[in-house]
Amino acid sequence: MSDLFLYNTLHRKKERFEPLHPGQVGLYVCGPTVYGDPHLGHARPAITFDVLFRYLKQLGFNVRYVRNITDVGHLEHDADEGEDKIAKKARLEALEPMEVAQFYQNRYHQAMDMLNVLRPSIEPQASGHIIEQIEFIKRILDNGLAYIVDGSVYFDVVKYNDKHRYGILSGRNIEELISNTRSLDGQSEKRNSVDFALWKKAAPEHIMRWPSPWSDGFPGWHMECSAMGTRYLGECFDIHGGGMDLLFPHHECEIAQSVGALGHESVRYWMHNNMITINGQKMGKSLGNFITLEEFFTGKHTSLEQAYSPMTIRFFILQAHYRSTVDFSNEALQASEKGLSRLMDAVARLHTLKAGTTTTVDIRGLRSNCEEAMNDDLNTPIVLSHLFEATKVINLVHDGKASLNEVDLEELKAVFSLYLFNILGLTDNTTGQAGQTAGEAYKKAVDLLLNLRMEAKQKKDWATSDKIRNELAAMGIEVKDTKDGFEWKYVG
RNA sequence: GGUACCUUGGCCGAGCGGUUAGGCACCGGUCUGCAAAACCGUAUACGGCGGUUCGAUUCCGCCAGGUACCUCCA
Known part of the structure; x- marks a missing residue:
């Protein structure tokens, strides 16, 4: 049997897949931000990595598949005011932030179940891992690769780039990034435009907040994946997946954070699905x-x-x-x-x-x-x-x-x-639904009717024969005549 | 502006230096009381211009068109 080859975005080529530990695979995939109904775009990575998960298991690997739920963080784009998506939605609908997150998480699960996407082994929520994220940030600070400004902590990309290369995944170089980054309006606490937040101090009206050594606030955009990936899969693990739109800056920042905290890269194979x-x-x-x-x-x-x-x-x-x-x-x-x-x-x-x-x-x-x-x-x-x-x-x-x-x-x-x-995880939902819910008796009843129709046909009683076929069709049962009998299925 | 990627027959969509991708539609045929469905089969292609090669849709260059990322996004 041949070996599995996967395209590794890090090296822009297909590579033979060899897990870090024989027989075991650690797989991390960026999951949804639960602040809106799941759409077709969410289906693509879920299905892509579901197939990978299924296939790896089929190959005999013991797979731990971690897919996060982003229920905090992720600053909104006009939100230098420091409001995050979940909180904003919550205020609009006058709900608890966690109520909103739970609602959309349930919606996401429902949709994924219908798509026959298997649940991951672990589905950690960012809000449940604030401690891990704080500890991760501390390690980066200890290594001198982050700085604190008024209760917020930023990753020092320029300093990081002295020793390591920022941009290895996306193929960007830091000089171009600095010269090309649009300068956002208003204040910037950041030393350089390429720096990114590890921890953000919450504005007074900001309702999603947690205590930390630096301020009451919330973790930065990219922190949860690094912290939770490390927590559940170790400091080095096999595969990290997600949509191509996350390649930069999200995954690039994850690499920088991991190297900044741990001293080495965490991920061996980066996989990205394309867009719909x-x-x-x-x-x-x-x-x-x-x-x-x-x-x-x-x-x-x-x-x-x-x-x-x-x-x-x-x-x-x-x-x-x-x-x-x-x-x-x-x-x-x-x-x-x-x-x-x-x-x-x-x-x-x-x-x-x-x-x-x-x-x-x-x-x-x-x-x-x-x-x-x-x-x-x-x-x-x-x-x-x-x-x-x-x-x-x-x-x-x-x-x-x-x-x-x-x-x-x-x-x-x-x-x-x-x-x-x-x-591939496909199921037969054309004949499945009715058949499964109604069971054998229903099937036998339809067979009985169609056998009567066969008898009518033999007597050339076309009126009866057509009547049975037409009325069944009206109920959503499609009848096909075959050489020596019939086939039918429920089409709804 | 920077970076990366894409351009395949009517539509969707694989792939590869020389041999049929596949699906859907179309057309032809089989089956059938009728109808529908089903099944079988044929055909049509690789954006443009150069180059490398015995040979390129497949490699290289240029051009045209398109997309994504550079700001939250799957």
């Missing part, structure tokens, strides 16, 4: 062009021609490689919906196939082809293309135009189950 675009432009909160996941699931958004199921969204995302941008459009989503349905129909059909005495089509390479694609930096579109090739085989066998022996048939079932369900 809408009309060629990034779908983002700041641009106001995002569509929430709930809007996708219900179809209630002016840009949407219809509702799209969570699995359609998941499939749509997996059809592109995670490092490419994906352009959203109704057309593309509808194509995904049909493609997914074709795949799922084939799986359902697969379990009705009877083994033949001989095998006339070659499916031997399927498993290794899928594995090879996954090992090549998680090339999920290629995995899907192989599964579509196998779909063709299933259909041929179903039509009696090819046959598979017992061993090959079992292999085909095993590979589909492994890749489609376990690794």
Whole structure:
């Protein structure tokens, strides 16, 4: 079996993945800031790293997957006044900040569950790790790489850059950054524009605040990931993931903080998923062009021609490689919906196939082809293309135009189950929902009706036969006639 | 302005120095009481101009167009 290669943003190339400790993988991914409804942009990293998580486990690694919940910090852009997002939203809605954070965290979990994204091993909240963050800042201060101004603590990027290189991840150099950074209005306590806050003193009206050696305040933008990553995965760990938009400054600052506190880098492989675009432009909160996941699931958004199921969204995302941008459009989503349905129909059909005495089509390479694609930096579109090739085989066998022996048939079932369900995490929610809730009795009832229809057809009683089909269709049950019987599924 | 990336057939989207990606749509066919669906099959491509090479969509240069980051953002 070949080795797993992952694209490491730090070195801008694919590298063989070798964990720090054999058999163990530490994975950290930047999670959501819980101050708004989850949108399509949130789905991409969640699904990308969900697939990585699933695949690493499949490879036999013991994985600890940490994905944070940002419920404090993150200064707002016009907020040199020192107001953070959570607090601002809370005041608008006259709620406790933690109430707001909890609400959106729950919403996030709901959406992710629907997308069949597995929960991480640990999901730490920034607000629950203020002590760790303070300790982390202390270490940076002890190393002389931060300074205190009126109760706030800033990282001294210029000083850091004397000994280390600030910009190794994003490929920027500090001189250009200094000359190009727009000077923000108002006071700056920072010695240099490139410096960033480790701790911010809270303004009097600021309600999210914690005591610290320096002031009552809150941690800076980038601190939580360094502190919590170190806490749960150690001073050095394997993989850190997140969206490409976090590459700079967020991840660059994390590196500086870690080196500043620990004396060495923490992360061995940096992975970044690309953005989802809408009309060629990034779908983002700041641009106001995002569509929430709930809007996708219900179809209630002016840009949407219809509702799209969570699995359609998941499939749509997996059809592109995670490092490419994906352009959203109704057309593309509808194509995904049909493609997914074709795949799922084939799986359902697969379990009705009877083994033949001989095998006339070659499916031997399927498993290794899928594995090879996954090992090549998680090339999920290629995995899907192989599964579509196998779909063709299933259909041929179903039509009696090819046959598979017992061993090959079992292999085909095993590979589909492994890749489609376990690794890509797709589920069959077209037939699933009604079938699962109503159970076997419901299925048998439909089968009974359709058997009656078969009898009517044999008597050429087209009126009865059409009536059964049409009324079932009205209830959302789609009937397809086949050579020697029927197939049906609930389409809602 | 700085940095990085992208440009593939009607649409989406992989990939690679020489061999069919795949999906959706289209067209042709099979099946069918009808219809729908389903299934099978064919076709269409690599932004422009140069260069390297026996050969480039794939490597290099230039040009055009686009995107992202440089400010919170997945």
